[in-house]
Amino acid sequence: MANTYNFNAGPGALPAEVLQEAQEELRNYQGIGASILEISHRSKAYEGIHYEAQQLIKEMMGLSSDYEVLFLYGGASLQFSMVPINFLTEGKIAGYVHCGTWSGKAWQEAQKIGQTLVLASGEKQSYKQMPDLSNLNIPKEMAYVHLTSNETIDGIQCRSFPDTGHVPLIVDMSSDILSRPIEASRFSLIYAGAQKNLGPAGVTIVIVRRSLLERVPETIPGILSYRTHVNHHSLYSTPPVFSVYMVNLMLRWIVNQGGVQGMAVRNQQKAELLYHVLDNSGGFYKGLAYKDSRSMMNVTFRASSPEMENKLLVELEQEGFMGLKGHRDAGHFRASIYNAVPYEHCKALADFLTEFQKRNG
CATH class of the missing domain: 3.40.640.10 (Type I PLP-dependent aspartate aminotransferase-like (Major domain))
Structure with a gap:
């Protein structure tokens, strides 16, 4: 695991x-x-x-x-x-x-x-x-x-x-x-x-x-x-x-873990880490939510093309990233970063997305 x-x-x-x-x-x-x-x-x-x-x-x-x-x-x-x-x-x-x-x-x-x-x-x-x-x-x-x-x-x-x-x-x-x-x-x-x-x-x-x-x-x-x-x-x-x-x-x-305030600090850090990758990808990734409404729990995004999304999904699953395929009614990517998701897992995802863009951008 x-x-x-x-x-x-x-x-x-x-x-x-x-x-x-x-x-x-x-x-x-x-x-x-x-x-x-x-x-x-x-x-x-x-x-x-x-x-x-x-x-x-x-x-x-x-x-x-x-x-x-x-x-x-x-x-x-x-x-x-x-x-x-x-x-x-x-x-x-x-x-x-x-x-x-x-x-x-x-x-x-x-x-x-x-x-x-x-x-x-x-x-x-x-x-x-x-x-x-x-x-x-x-x-x-x-x-x-x-x-x-x-x-x-x-x-x-x-x-x-x-x-x-x-x-x-x-x-x-x-x-x-x-x-x-x-x-x-x-x-x-x-x-x-x-x-x-x-x-x-x-x-x-x-x-x-x-x-x-x-x-x-x-x-x-x-x-x-x-x-x-x-x-x-x-x-x-x-x-x-x-x-x-x-x-x-x-x-x-x-x-x-520091109660609700401790959760809030951790969740904000996790969300900012992933949104930073999306916002600095030069359009290779695109966040779906308006910035003033972005969730700290569910980071939703798309890649540059349907073909690239298919490739990204395959590689994510090969590397052990679970649950990133978006809802069946929407079809995008979704990283759900609830209370129990460690910062280190979000860091691993952010690093992978950055490295994937370098290879395919």
Whole structure:
């Protein structure tokens, strides 16, 4: 594995230290005589993991007791439906910022539940730039405003978040949660699939302000109600035990790396390293995202021609670079440099791209 560089977009890389710890504990978790894969979600061993992970998330995001942290299932895709099922009630309108593929999917699901309105769109820029969020026109009957903080496919990211006043602000942070400091108290609900920055696939983190639960109708199925999961501390049904365990290991690792601020410094360094190669290639490589919207999580680019791209992809794979082929709907290159991706791997990629240009430019 020493010569493998993981840039997969999700499930993404995990730290070697985290994988090693999980391996060592897999057959006998902390001497209890059973694997973490086998124990009850009602056991003291699992409850310790569960509540520690919730507390670490709250501490790292600076959240007060007004917020609850949930561990759910179904990925962000289920949240696309759960959010409007819980909050898009009769007579209300849901506002969406349409800035790319994933925000578009969230908006499409909400349309099945009730009335929606696109408050801002990046369509004119082919979703290569975040729309202006500084002066959103938010009607008083709006149930909530929804946005996606980082769009993985074209590689754009919110630099700042809008002021929505009394209207709840809801955000999909699946691809950049805990990658940089944010003022989390500005949001009424945050959700994120864990498989990019916080662990493996199988668990979705939902952070919800308690006062928002007052809006949840009593008529929706219990399994789809945020109130149900809050009242049962995310133990209403069997949670994804192993995935939560891995998230907890990942959270401890982030703390040991300097917390969210430490992640932000590392992620900025990694992104700048790769963007420098693109910007100084004389057109041999071309970054896809507008510079004012570039993501620190997903660096997207093209090479000088389709033939050159095919050659580059073959050589990258031969040299052990994984996951650099862009999304199937886009076809470009994408280096996903989430929290666990080491700077050294980004340096290896930057050096390879530079050397490839010298041979082929």
